[in-house]
Amino acid sequence: MDMVKHVQHNAHINSADLMHMGVGAALGLPTNELEDLYAQIIDGWPTSAECKRAIQMEDQLAARLDNWDCCKNAKEGQTICYPSWWIEGRKSENALIDAYNRKQAEKWLAEVKAYDVKMTTMMKRLIELDNQLEQIRNGGEITAAYAAAKNQAYIAATHLYDFNFVLEVALRFPHVVHQEESYCWPFSIKG
Numbered sequence: 315m316d317m318v319k320h321v322q323h324n325a326h327i328n329s330a331d332l333m334h335m336g337v338g339a340a341l342g343l344p345t346n347e348l349e350d351l352y353a354q355i356i357d358g359w360p361t362s363a364e365c366k367r368a369i370q371m372e373d374q375l376a377a378r379l380d381n382w383d384c385c386k387n388a389k390e391g392q393t394i395c396y397p398s399w400w401i402e403g404r405k406s407e408n409a410l411i412d413a414y415n416r417k418q419a420e421k422w423l424a425e426v427k428a429y430d431v432k433m434t435t436m437m438k439r440l441i442e443l444d445n446q447l448e449q450i451r452n453g454g455e456i457t458a459a460y461a462a463a464k465n466q467a468y469i470a471a472t473h474l475y476d477f478n479f480v481l482e483v484a485l486r487f488p489h490v491v492h493q494e495e496s497y498c499w500p501f502s503i504k505g
Contacts, residue, residue: 344429344483351425355418355488364414365490368407372493375403388501395498404495415489422487426480433477440470 343349359365384394444467451460 343486344479345425348422348425348429348483351422352488355422358418359414359490362414364410368410368493371403371407371410375400385501390502392501393498394501395496400497401495404493408492408495411490411492418489419487423484426484429483430480433474433480437474437477440467440474443467 343352379396379400382397388394444464447460447463447467
């Protein structure tokens with residue numbers, strides 16, 4: 315059932331609605347819990363209070379830009395940049411994005427920590443079992459039973475492969491990207 319859920323998550327994460335958001339990084343997450351949280355964070359942004367407020371702010375900036383005479387007194391070749399009020403508005407939007415990302419990062423890192431604790435516990439137990447195997451052998455002959463047990467320990471270790479990549483998992487946090495805070499272009503007169 316875990317594998318079925320994993321496949322369903324990947325289908326959701328790779329849906330057309332989400333691919334444009336650049337969320338393909340969810341592929342290969344080590345637990346269904348992380349996949350669940352990944353999808354919740356991505357799906358949660360459009361309905362969040364921060365997103366709704368950012369959209370209002372963006373609409374207000376767009377309305378002001380409609381009334382802004384960008385080319386008044388401009389000379390050919392001059393670089394024209396959006397005004398300071400637009401830059402400040404975008405910085406305010408990015409502060410909302412940061413607030414949303416911060417809340418979601420706390421959830422994400424808590425889940426990664428729980429995963430890390432689980433993986434660390436399993437890895438320590440595997441090391442204990444491998445040490446017991448070596449104590450039983452006590453430097454003696456490598457028997458078929460010893461080789462089979464050692465092979466099982468190796469197979470178990472490969473299943474704990476993700477133990478080495480906990481920091482990578484932490485950095486795969488899905489986040490909303492910032493709005494551009496400056497925009498300039500060269501003024502040219504077309505005739």
